[in-house]
Amino acid sequence: MAEKHKLLEVKGLTMDFGGLRAVDSVSLDVCEGEIAALIGPNGAGKTTFFNCVTGIYTPTKGDILLHPKGLDTRRLNGLKPNRVTEMGLARTFQNIRLFADMTVLENVMIGRHCRTKSGIFRSILRSKGVRQEEQEIVEVSYQLLKKVGLADFANEFAKNLPYGAQRRLEIARAMATDPFLLLLDEPAAGMNPQETAELDQLICKISEQDRIAILLIEHDMKLVMNISNPIYVMEYGKKIAEGSPQQIKDNPKVIEAYLGEETDA
């Protein structure tokens, strides 16, 4: 079997905040068609890892390489977040960051921003091209809302959506940027079992139908074990394990890390 195409390749990523090393030489790959997961106790540095990859922080050391299919490899270190997104890597946030005072549809439309190009002058003139582009933005956004099951709420304010729906809206918004790799930061947090099950399906659908690779941070072990492979485990900024769900379940280090956390809680 041929080697799978690596989309994201992170090598020895290290992030220091002052004297604190939040991420310590973590390496990680996400290949085409995969749903990879990054797990670990609270404070292990998972979100920091995401922030480094998506350009919100500039990592202290290491390489973040993106290998888009059919295009040149790009190094993401130090790029601004919007450039990273333009390259096809979109994300959601652990603490939901929707545009609260915009409608649900508009939230998704914002995602289309980097794939469209009407400028100020053309917007003022509102030429035919601009109107077409607007209509296209609306259509695409609406389709995405349908996909995540929010089409009925398109004209509601985002802030008025229930919690689970807000998480799904974040996914739709990220999808609107046409990514080939989606980074989901705790998409199931705060959801009830039924919502989680729906999310489970949604993620699989995105992976299979849209051919988007996914890297997710999650605490819900059931969800992770169900859908993801490979799984990476972090603790205290370091990667302590990687492998298939079964391998992870049996890994003594992982068990220890999680048991340790449980006694904390």
Added chain:
Amino acid sequence: MKRIHALLTAVTLVLGVATGGFAADTIKLGVAGPHSGDLAPYGIPAMKAAQLVVKKINATGGVLGKQVELLIQDDQCKPEIATNTATKLVTEGADVVLGHICSGATKAALGIYKDAKVPVMSPSATNPPLTQSGDYPNFFRTIASDDMQAKMAVDFAINTLGVKKIAVLHDKGDYGKGFAEFAKKFIEESGKAEVVLFEGITPGAINYDSIVGKIRRDKAEALVFGGYHPEASKLVSSMKRKRLKVAFISDDGVKDDSFVKVAGVAAEGAYMTGPRDLSSIPLNATATSEFKTEYGTDPGAFFQEGYSAALALLNAIEQAGSTDYDAVVKALQTKYVETPVGTIKFDDRGDAEGVGFSVYQVENGNFKELK
């Protein structure tokens, strides 16, 4: 929105009727100046002066047998508001206008009066171009212009005090900077002294120690300051604290009781130019006592000038026999009138003849005129 607009319309209508309704047969004297805001102290005395004059004249039968009506408008000394004010006065049919107070506001408003052919007389706008540029034939004033003050101050410094090195400071304002620039020009033209320092100070700053240090460093023998009394008091206090003894010469904006009271001992010996001492003029005493009986306090800045301007304007209408623009202007330029600032008429540029400056010195907390 629609309703609010309708409401506004109604309000305007009512106001329009209220102000325009009694237009019948009065002489309308417009009064414009800052009556609110931080510059109000410069505008209110002139307004009160106009009220006193009108009250007195109306009691004795008015002008040309008609009662005089006052139209009072606040311009806050802001040019953009002054244009509105001027338009309002013109639309309300002011025959003559007493105002404005600040030179900037006056400049902005004059064009409107000029188009409407309304004679305007300011008690306080001392900016030289107002009369010297010849742009405003309808403008008159009962105060002398800044360059005259500056000339007097410089002459005094060079010829009477005999100083060679002079520091010139100003408050960055229209009035102060204008005065300072003229002073600088006159010093340089005289050839007898040099300007060692020419700078603007920041009004409202906590202290002026740096600039006082600089005056010392540059070995100036005299300091000519253009501006108003709050900054002047801070300057002289700072000089006193810093044991810097140089002659302090300033302008009419400083010749204010507040200067002496705020600066206290530090003000002793300071020189300033100001309108000639008017206490010997009988009408001045009358005007001041009228003010005191009416308001119980001393009149403030530009009261005498305002009083004079109101008298001069109304007298000109009386003399001209009508409110016709040309006749009134002619009367202003030809007929002498007795006012608290002396017996005056106006030259063809609009400056009052017979109004002049003297140099004063602070002595025991009073201004003493130096002859």
Added chain:
Amino acid sequence: MQGFKQSILVSIWFVFLTFPLMAVRVNTADRIVEWRWMNMLWVAVASFVLSYAWRYMLARKQARNKSEESGQQQGRVQVLLEDMGFRYRAMGVLLVLALIFPLVFDTYQNTIMISALIYVVLGLGLNISVGLAGLLDLGYVAFFGVGAYSYALLNHHFDLGFWAILPVGGILSCLFGVVLGFPILRLRGDYLAIVTLGFGMIFKVVLENWSDFTFGPSGIANIDKPGLFGIDMNIDGSTLYIYYIMIALVVFTILITNRLRNSRIGRAWIALREDEIACVAMGIDMARTKLSAYALGAFWAGMVGVLFAAKTTFINPASFTFMESAIILSIVVLGGMGSILGVILGAFILILLPEYMRAFSEYRMLAFGAAMVLMMIFRPQGIISNIRTKYEYKGLREETDNG
């Protein structure tokens, strides 16, 4: 009963609080102390009554907040305004009213109206950066000044006319915005506010000091009024003319800001206001988006600055103080941030009301300050809150057709 007790306490507190400033007036210059005991009575009565009103309003606000949480309940006006048809009709009626206004009223009313319209455009311009993009600019008046001075100076030195400079003033001011914006737009909201405040003050200091270029504090007089094919106009005529120019400018501004707001760029501005991090993560170039909002806001200020100079025919640095920036900001805020109609209404209320209530002119700034505070507490969305555009999508229609 409890309310009564509370109000008594409030009343006592305010009597104490205002005692030195309201009851005593000391004139240290003339060494006079004046005691005004009656004032204390007024304060006591007024604060007693007002404390009831205050509590009532707060309670109502809380109740409203609750009802908003449970389900959206909008005011009747708001619902009416969301109806596009009504909006177009209302705008039409307003435009007609505006056009016949000068035929009904005299020149003075026209000048006042021009002032108000100037503030409408300023408000709409600032609305782009503050209301839409959330960039608090406390030195906005500097852009207004750039426009005014570009016309005044170019007119003075080169005798260039109003129509030639109108766009130039806007563009110069826009460039000025870009140059200033580059270094400072990286700053977070509050810092941006204070730096723009600083820039506004620097601008005024430069105007005052750079006499060779700006003519210093004495300002520039005799600026030409807008020309109309060389026809010589009297004051009534030119006021009328400027009034109609101003109406056209307002309409133009509304048209363009409205289009921008509902465009891709406009959405990016709003998103930026809502959440910067999420915004960049969605691929929006923050620096460019901010800069475009800032510069476009500056553009309008520059344009209307040219008109301002042409209208007053005299400008000096005193017209470009922080107070002006604060007034423009309050127009945007009181009217309703992001809302075009609100800003227009805000400008009319803030500029016309004091103008027509000259009798209370001493108290106008006092009332103005109090109104800003009260609005923020009791109606933060402004008089008219922002109306969201509803987008049409074919998909939904197809679905309902099928189903």
Added chain:
Amino acid sequence: MDYFLELFLGGLTRGSIYALIALGYTMVYGIIQLINFAHGEIYMIGAFVALIVAGICTIYGFAGISVLVLAAIAAIIYASAYGYTLEKIAYRPLRGAPRLSQLISAIGMSIFLQNYVLLAQTPDFLPFPSLIPEFAFMEPVAHIVGSSELVILMTTVITMILLTLLIKKTKIGKAMRATQQDMSMARLVGINVDRIISLTFVIGSALAAIGGVLVASYIGQVNFYIGFLAGVKAFTAAVLGGIGSVPGAVLGGLVLGWTESFAAGYVSSDYEDVFAFGLLVLILILRPAGLLGKARKQKV
């Protein structure tokens, strides 16, 4: 060298005043992230109350430094009361509202208070009785630094020490720091956050009042408008030093005072304010958290 020293000390005097006012800004900002625009007005009210008390005393024939102390106490009490009321009326109902609303409310309050004093008192500058005697021992160096400067410097130093002790050593100080760190956490551990915020306003206002009294007696005049420029400058100082940081406010005040003093002395006082604000812009671009402020990592 004398000239340099003179400028240095002039800047120090100015800077101390800025620092006193800046502390109020920084403390309030540290706790509720609000630019208390009306703080300059509190300073002005402090100065005015002092003027009223001192004026009455001198008119009835009392004078001397004890009158100044009495005036200062009255000023502190009233400024604190105004600060407390200000927070209660204009800011507390807006807690949790967008920053912009709070800021507008603050600007509104600033305009209101300014005009309130204007209407209740007078638009004129009023002379403040001179109550600080000339100290004889200062005479040899009086051309560089005088008695009133000495009083300002000493008062500032003592105030700073007391404030630092209050924040570092007392229970109230600890509660204030905790609230500053994390308001909801502080609430959880049983701190009455509302009280702490009120207290912050009271302390900040008291400091402003001290500044107001010192300035009033130093420059000898007071009017309703003095708060605006002083407020803007002090805020600049607070940002310069790193807003939220108490030592930062002091450093910022001093740096600003020196910048202005040296700029006026060695360059030109024409552009004094340009230097002050230019410095601010520069600092914010190069070091957005200010000189001593800690860069708060944005949580994502």
